[in-house]
Each structure stands twice: as C-alpha cells, then as structure tokens.
Amino acid sequence: MDIVLSYAEYGTGSPLFLLHGNGEDRSYFDAQVSAFSSQHHVYAVDTRGHGQSPRGIAPFSLSQFADDLHALMDHLNINQANILGFSDGGNIALLFAIRYPERVKRLMINGANLYPAGMNFIPWITIDLLFIRACFATLFSSRLVHRRELLGLMATQPHIHPKALRSLCIPTLVIAGTKDLIRERHTRLIARSIPESKLLFLEGGHCIAQENTSGFNQAILSFLAEK
Numbered sequence: 001m002d003i004v005l006s007y008a009e010y011g012t013g014s015p016l017f018l019l020h021g022n023g024e025d026r027s028y029f030d031a032q033v034s035a036f037s038s039q040h041h042v043y044a045v046d047t048r049g050h051g052q053s054p055r056g057i058a059p060f061s062l063s064q065f066a067d068d069l070h071a072l073m074d075h076l077n078i079n080q081a082n083i084l085g086f087s088d089g090g091n092i093a094l095l096f097a098i099r100y101p102e103r104v105k106r107l108m109i110n111g112a113n114l115y116p117a118g119m120n121f122i123p124w125i126t127i128d129l130l131f132i133r134a135c136f137a138t139l140f141s142s143r144l145v146h147r148r149e150l151l152g153l154m155a156t157q158p159h160i161h162p163k164a165l166r167s168l169c170i171p172t173l174v175i176a177g178t179k180d181l182i183r184e185r186h187t188r189l190i191a192r193s194i195p196e197s198k199l200l201f202l203e204g205g206h207c208i209a210q211e212n213t214s215g216f217n218q219a220i221l222s223f224l225a226e227k
Helices: 026-037 062-075 088-099 121-137 142-156 184-193 213-225
Strands: 007-010 014-019 040-045 081-086 104-110 172-177 198-202
Touching: 007 026, 014 026, 014 062, 014 088, 026 040, 026 213, 040 062, 062 088, 081 088, 088 104, 104 213, 121 142, 172 184, 172 213, 184 198, 198 213
Parallel strands: 014 040, 014 081, 081 104, 104 172, 172 198
Antiparallel strands: 007 040
C-alpha cells in the first residue's frame, strides 16, 4: 500500500467502517456517528484521493479502494468488521466483500450499483457527458485531472456481474431511497443476487442518510443488532 488512509474513530464495541460516496469525505456520515458510536467502534474513512487521504500513485479505481480498505484493516489489526457503504462507497463495499468475504461480519449497501447503467438514464448520461468534457479539458489544464478521475469512477465503473454476489454468505442489508438516482429494479437485482439479503426502501432520494436520518439510523442499528 503506497498510502495510509485518513480516518476518524469513535466509540467502542464491534468495528463498523463507514465508506462515503464519490467526491465526498467522511463528514458525509456526521449525522450517523453519534448514533452508531453509542454501540459500535466506528471508523469513518476518507477513501484514496478524498478528504484527507492522499491520492498516491496506485490506480484510481474502486478495486484499488477495496484493497486500500483491506490494508487499513490490517494496519488496525482488525480481522473482521461491519461495513456500511454509500454510493461509490457501497460499490467499494461490494467489491471488498467479494474479494475478502471472511473480513466482513455484516454488510450494508446504500445506493450502490453493479455497473454505470444501473443509474437512472438522465444522471447516467449527464455523468458520461461531464466525463467526456473533463477528458478534453485535461488536455489543456492538469488541474482538472482529479475531477476527470472522479467522474471516471462513475462513468466507467464498477463492473460487477450479479453472479459474483451469489457466493456471499454474509448478512446483508440493501437500502436505497424511494427517489434514488439508482434504478429501483437495479437495487432489487442486487438484493436478489445476494442470498438471503434484506431489502429496504426509505422515503427520500440518493442521500437518505442525510435526508431521512432517523429512519436510516434506525434501520442500520436494527440490522446490526439482529441475531
């Protein structure tokens, strides 16, 4: 690992990693930290090139981000943890669970997608157009390279086949907003592909952790408390 991810930790108990979305940082989960840390040892992580985590020299890809999480857990001497990922953080969590299933105790996926076309048409096409424009713009300004990389994550990644999820024997909660930018049928496909996963739609858009904080927090804590 060419970098050490920046993170903040709160509380005591079973470890719970929080993975934010594209272009964000760990502050996305500020409204969750107090509730979750009352029962769990929370690690709010800045993924590579986000927040206070350096970009490093490794590939800027969701697969690399999953490996970065694995390295961080090793660094912290944590053998197994609960993982909650939002948006691209959810995609990272899925990739991590596929690669390192023994390291995941419970998996919570919020607003994730298996491939770019899992998004609704308008945001999908908009991101593609912004990415193409950013690719041209970086020919004239190196300052826009990071923006191109961020857009590239959403425009070209991930590539997870639903069959890859069938081997996951991990208690999983798939959660999304009723007005999410991820297609409802795509969210249902994810849940259907993970054996015995639970599916929940909460009133709100893509950022339900912020839009419907009480409902989101209750759903996560209830799932974590299940026997």
